[in-house]
Amino acid sequence: MAEANGSRFGADVYARRLARAAELTAGAGLDALVVGTGPDLRYLTGAVADTFERLTALVIPASGRPWVVTARLELASLRESAIGELGLTVRDWVDGQDPYALALDGLGPAPRLAVSDALPALHVIPLAARAGTEPTLATAVLRELRMIKDQAEIDALRAAGAAIDRVHASMGRWLRPGRTEAEVAADIDAAIRAEGHHEAEFIIVGSGPNGADPHHEHSDRLILPEDIVVIDIGGPIGPGYNSDSTRTYCFGEPPAEIAHAYAALQRAQAAAVAAVRPGVSAESIDAAAREVLAEAGLAEQFIHRTGHGIGLSVHEEPYIVAGNDIELRAGMAFSVEPGVYFPGRWGARIEDIVVVTDDGVEPLNTRPHELVVLGD
Known part of the structure; x- marks a missing residue:
């Protein structure tokens, strides 16, 4: 989780978001949106509170001012948010x-509620019992809000991209044969923090056969001189927006077979980025990468989606995957990360974060895409 008193945007940003959330809530025929702790609450108020077994929630009615319900002993966790500046009422309670009665007070009988994905069943079930209605998921409302990044969010993502690029640029300081993946990961963790991240959300150091597992983290395996090494790293920075970038490394010139496959991967990633623009579907970006790899005989080696949205969460909408016909719009931010994987042998992936612009695309990672050859 980001630092407890992490930086945030000005209150005006959150006021606009809350107003838009209320509009969408009313448009969906709901009486209120109940938002638990997590990225959605942070998006709407700047709060980084945790809920534990006591309810902390933001209630956004279709009309009227929102309010916050929280245990009195959790009030301190809201101190660094914009809740006070926004003038929101805080309904605190003691054991x-x-x-749940406090959360629903003012909504009338049998209110139609939508709850955020992060609100646990521990709270959803008693909330529903108290309301006398069955809540729905607020996915559609919150997706519409968070999927389109405003300029402040894009600036935060751009800063995150530049910071993680600087870590990749220094990889030769830590990544070398004879060290374990875990040792390299520890150095990367320190570098990520030194570049301004609150923490390293994830560090993948996949050497040799471990590189063929897209979700491998790191292990005590010794890195060998002949290894291809996948490094996928990122974390939150500034007001909590995440970096996420993958580059693939080797020691000395790779064998022709590997060089051929990697060149196809590089073309696939470039084709997918080039296809990004407003009005095209998310699945068409996925198809652009797959077509290149299929032509190279590597269709079976690409075993995951081409990308995922990013923001306050590392993985959020839109997802760049077959079957997702959502239309790309300016302000959407997501990864483009095709990979090829040869179980028991090696793997490779290239990942950049991109933002859809009014007339095309802006990559937020600018490190070279070639297979990075490190010296002895």
Whole structure:
């Protein structure tokens, strides 16, 4: 999780988001949106609170001002948010009181509610019992809000991309034969923090056969001189927006077979990025990468989607995958990361974060895409 008192945007940003959330709530025929702790609450208020077993939630009615319900002992966790500047009422409670009654007070009988994905069943079930109605998921409302990044968010993502690029640029300081993946990961972790990230959300150091597992993290395996090494790293920075970038490394010139496959991967990633523009579908970006790899005889080696949205969460909408016909719009931010994987042998992936612009695409990672050859 990002630092407890992590930086945030000005209150005006959150005020616009709350107003838009209320509009979408009313447009969906709902009486209120109930947002638990997590990325959605942070997006709407700047709060980084945790809920634990006591309810903390933001209630956004279709009309009228939102309010916050939280245990009195959790009030401190809201101190660094914009809640006070926004003038939101905080309905605090102590053990023995009914927080669900506080959450629903003012919504009328049998309110039509939508709850955020992160609100646990521990709270959803008693909330529904108290309301006398069955809540729906707020996915559609919150997706519409968070999927299109405003300029402040794009600036934050751009800063995150530049910071993680600087870590990749220094990889030769740590990545070398004779070290374990875990040792390299520890150095990367320190570098990610030194570049301004609150933490390393994930560090993948996949050497040799471990590179063929897209979700391998790192292990005590010794890195060998003949290894191809996949490095996938990222984390939150600034107001909590994430970096995420993958590059693939080797020591000395690779064998012709590997060089051929990697060249096809490089063309596939470039083709997918080039296809990004407003009005095209998310699945068409996935298809652009797959077509190149299929032509090279590598269709079976690409075993995951081409990308995922990114922002306050490392993985969020839109997902760049077959079957997702959502139309890309300016402000959407997502990864483009095709890969090829040869189980038991090696793997490779190239990943950039991109933002859809009014007339095309802006990559937020600018490190070279070639197979990075490190010296002895």
